[in-house]
Amino acid sequence: xxxxxxxxxxxLIATIQRSRLLVCCATRNDILQAWRLPQxxxxxxxxxxxxxxxxxxxxxxxxxxxxxxxxxxxxDDETVSVYDTxxxxxxxxxxxASSSQGKIANVAFGHNFNDIxxxxxxxxxxxxxxxxxxxxxxxxxxxxxxSCHDYRPITGHLALLIRTMGQDVMMLLKPQSHEVxxxxxxxxxxxxxxRWSIDGQWIGVRDVASAGHRVQIYTADGHLFRTYTxxxxxxxxxxxxxxxxxxxxxxxxxxxxxRVTVLAKNTFSPTAQVQHITPIILPELVVWEEQINATKERxxxxxxxxxxxxxxxxxxxxxxxxxxxxxxxxxxxxxxxATKSDSxxxxxxxxxxxxGKATAVLIHHSPIKQLLWHSHQYDLLLIHCAIPEPAVHIWxxxxxxxxxxxxxxxxxxGKVEASWLxxxxxxxxxxxxxxxxxxxxxxxxxxxxxTSTQPYPEVANKSPGMGSADMFDEGNxxxxxxxxxxxxxGSGNGLDMTEEGVDDTFYFRRQIKAIx
Numbered sequence: 001x002x003x004x005x006x007x008x009x010x011x012l013i014a015t016i017q018r019s020r021l022l023v024c025c026a027t028r029n030d031i032l033q034a035w036r037l038p039q040x041x042x043x044x045x046x047x048x049x050x051x052x053x054x055x056x057x058x059x060x061x062x063x064x065x066x067x068x069x070x071x072x073x074x075x076d077d078e079t080v081s082v083y084d085t086x087x088x089x090x091x092x093x094x095x096x097a098s099s100s101q102g103k104i105a106n107v108a109f110g111h112n113f114n115d116i117x118x119x120x121x122x123x124x125x126x127x128x129x130x131x132x133x134x135x136x137x138x139x140x141x142x143x144x145x146x147s148c149h150d151y152r153p154i155t156g157h158l159a160l161l162i163r164t165m166g167q168d169v170m171m172l173l174k175p176q177s178h179e180v181x182x183x184x185x186x187x188x189x190x191x192x193x194x195r196w197s198i199d200g201q202w203i204g205v206r207d208v209a210s211a212g213h214r215v216q217i218y219t220a221d222g223h224l225f226r227t228y229t230x231x232x233x234x235x236x237x238x239x240x241x242x243x244x245x246x247x248x249x250x251x252x253x254x255x256x257x258x259r260v261t262v263l264a265k266n267t268f269s270p271t272a273q274v275q276h277i278t279p280i281i282l283p284e285l286v287v288w289e290e291q292i293n294a295t296k297e298r299x300x301x302x303x304x305x306x307x308x309x310x311x312x313x314x315x316x317x318x319x320x321x322x323x324x325x326x327x328x329x330x331x332x333x334x335x336x337x338a339t340k341s342d343s344x345x346x347x348x349x350x351x352x353x354x355x356g357k358a359t360a361v362l363i364h365h366s367p368i369k370q371l372l373w374h375s376h377q378y379d380l381l382l383i384h385c386a387i388p389e390p391a392v393h394i395w396x397x398x399x400x401x402x403x404x405x406x407x408x409x410x411x412x413x414g415k416v417e418a419s420w421l422x423x424x425x426x427x428x429x430x431x432x433x434x435x436x437x438x439x440x441x442x443x444x445x446x447x448x449x450x451t452s453t454q455p456y457p458e459v460a461n462k463s464p465g466m467g468s469a470d471m472f473d474e475g476n477x478x479x480x481x482x483x484x485x486x487x488x489x490g491s492g493n494g495l496d497m498t499e500e501g502v503d504d505t506f507y508f509r510r511q512i513k514a515i516x
Contacts, residue, residue, distance in 0.1 A: 003415070004439040004456060005048045006432055007070050010375065010422040012085065013432065013456070014048055014072050015439065021074065023085055026421040026430065029441075029456075033088055037074070037081075044076035047104075051113035071113040077103040080116060082131065092131050094118075099136070101125050105144055111156035111175060119144040126160070128178050137178040139171070140164070147193040152220070153200045157181065161194050161205075170194060170205060172222050182222035188214070197245045206243050209256055209324070213239040217251075217268050226268050228253075231261075241324035246353075247334035254325025258341045272356055276325065276341040276349060279306035280361055288402055289363045290393070298391060298404040300362070309344040309363045331373040331381075338371040338381055348383050350395065362395060362402060374420050374429065382431065384418040390433055390440070392418045399448040405431065408453050409438040432456065 004015040006026065013024045019042040023033040037045075051071040073082045080097040084090040094116065098104045102121030110117055116129040119142060126142040126149075129135075141162045142148050148161040156175035161168060168191040172181040190208040197204070200220060207214040213230030230239065238256035245251055249265035258276040263269065280287055282305065289303035312322035327340040336359070337351045345367035350360040366385040374380035379397035390407040414436035421430035421441065428451070429444040439456040 003048060003417070003436055004432060004434040005050065006419045006421055007050045008052060010420050010430075012050075012070065013421070014050065016042055016045060016048070016074075021072070021083060023072070024456075026432075027424045033083075033085055035083055035088065035091070041074075041076060041079065041081070045074050046077070047073070047075040047107050049073045049075075049108055051109040052111065071109070073107065073109065073116065075104055075107045075118075080104070080107060080118065080129075082116065094129055097127065097129065099125065099127050099138065111151040111158070115176075117149070130176075132176075143168075143191065146191070147195070150195050152196045153198060155200065157220075159194045159196060159203055161186075161191050170203075170218070170222070184218070184222050184224075186216065188216070193243065195243065195245060197249065197251075198247055199249060201249075202251075204243055204245070204251055206240050206253075209238040209241055211239060213253075213255060215240055215243060215251070215253060215263075228263060228268060228270075231270055238324070241326055242328050244328045244330065246330055252328060252337070254328045254339065254341075256324035258323065258325060258343055260325055260328065260337075260339060274351055274356065274358075276339070276344065276347075278311075278344055279308045280347075280363075281306045282358060282361065285358060285360065287361045287363065288395075290365050290404070292365060296389065298389075298393075298406075300402045300404070303363060307361075307363060309347040310365075312342055312345055315345065315367055327368065327371050329371050329373060331378045332375055333378045336373075336379060338373065340368050340371060346385070348381075348395075350381065359397070360395060362393070364393065370418055372418065372420060376426075377429070380429065382418055382420060384416075390416065390435070392431060392433060392442075394431075394444065394448070396448060401448075403444075403448050403450065405442045405444070405450055405453070407433045407440040407442060408455055409433065409435060409440045 004013050006013050011026055013026055015022050019037050019039045021035040021037055022031055024030065025032050071082055071084050073080055078096060078098065080094040082092045097118045098120040101124045104118055105121045106119040108117045109115065110128065114131045118127045118129065123142055123144045126139045128137045139160065139162060141164050143161045143163055150159050158173040160171045160173065162171060168186040168188045170184045170186055173179065174181055186205060188207040189211040191205055192208050193206040195204045203218040205216040215228045216224060217226045219225050240253050240255050242254040243251060251263040251268060253261045253263065260274045261270050262272040264271045287303040287305060287307050288300045290298055291301050292298050321343060323343040324341065325339055326342050329338050335353055337353055339349045346364040348362045348368055348371060349358055352359045362383065364385050366387045368383060369386050370384035372382040381395045383393040383395065385393065388411055390409045390411065391404055393402060393404050395402040416433065416435045419432045421432050423430045427446045431442045433440050440453055441456045442453045443451040445451055
């Protein structure tokens, strides 16, 4: 099985197994949908992506079709194939998706399930393909190596960072047509991130840390409202490393000095700061420390204060220490924040936004890779560390102690990711741990007890009316006859895409440039 990827809401899981794309229900563990893939394409597939927009509700099996809420794309170096979890007979394939500009460097759905964003190698071009019009819009020189694009909530306007003639430019594009609304010369040294506020009223642009503490705030129509350059007593040195909008409309900035600064809603003046301190002296709360016994079992104990967590130089040959807040994430109701500072990369800090103080600190043996809040349980946090064993750490405010869960998959050197899944009831929590070759699911009770762990998708049951022989019998496979978008020169009149077309040719490609 290839890497298993859950849908954005954790209700479905997509995986490639035996040259098949499988979609499984996370709550029932059964296979909902299966598509046969060309063997060469399945072997070369580098990307599995889910759409962000739901198409319906998960209604189970009805009349042979599955009522599931998303689309999925698969991509190798040149080709993108898109599948619909509602209609198994619907499929689109984009050949030469990077438009002869090298390999596909990254690919993603747009604001809706009908737009596909394809970044070509070396940042030469972004092509936005429409599955409705069969047309592509090209944007030259996107800053694809950074967080260069973000969609406005609800309306779907695209904010995109490009670099042309040595200058950073932010482009605002209309939804669907992707016509240019505004093209703004940022004047930044090297913009690293663009992000819409949750209410869609503001756009934040973060400059490179070497430019100091510099974040620009724009209105939704692209007018510069304020440039934050740090507080007066700010130390000279590297600036902002990450930023995140909160549900309350405030903007939170993590810097290279281990601080998180809060910018007030609408005024964007600094109102508060929290600091990652070393050594850790917090007598009013418990500091948890991971321990490993002789059989390599992991657990937590109370750390003696002052606590001295491992520093960044403990894990590299370099004697130059790393620093800066690199992870900053809020829970689902915006009352808790989890952070990691690279100066002490094994330590997770959990903050109460009501009091502005740390509510828990967890020290581990290895650097932290992921901090993931549960989508429904506001105080349930998953901590995934870079350890050789397949395991994750879980914290909940009302548990006696955090727990560590080991998964029944083989150790490997490939990429391993953890995700929350939807659970059949509120008393059970499900976690997916997936490597490039194996996956497993763990079940945790609401009291923090591990109830079971199972390999995945081997646990998946066949869907009703579909036997295992039917699933993988070559004689019973569906001929989907996908429509192919091909790179060709034509009359320029566009293309009316029909379900019957097999060799339809893509005629229209529009290029847009920054307005100087």
